Amino acid sequence: MKAERLQKAYQWGYNCFVKGLMSSPFKRDSMTDLEWHRGFTAAYYQNIDFLNGKGGKPTQFKQAARNKPNRNRRTR
16 A cells, blocks of 8 residues: 555656646655656656757656456446
8 A cells, every 4th residue: 555655656756747736735754755856857857858959758657557446336
């Protein structure tokens, strides 16, 4: 569970850079805050590479689709 929360914080930081949001929503110096900043920084450096012609433009972070059955769905 903790690893998933940290991964989501990383993705959130990455997406915040793409969207232009500059402040972390997490408690300062917490583990989730550090992961948010790590994701934000990764998108920043990917953008620098894009501007220098060395890489692709950062886009919204895509989470891998999970093939979970929908248990709330009614069957006939």
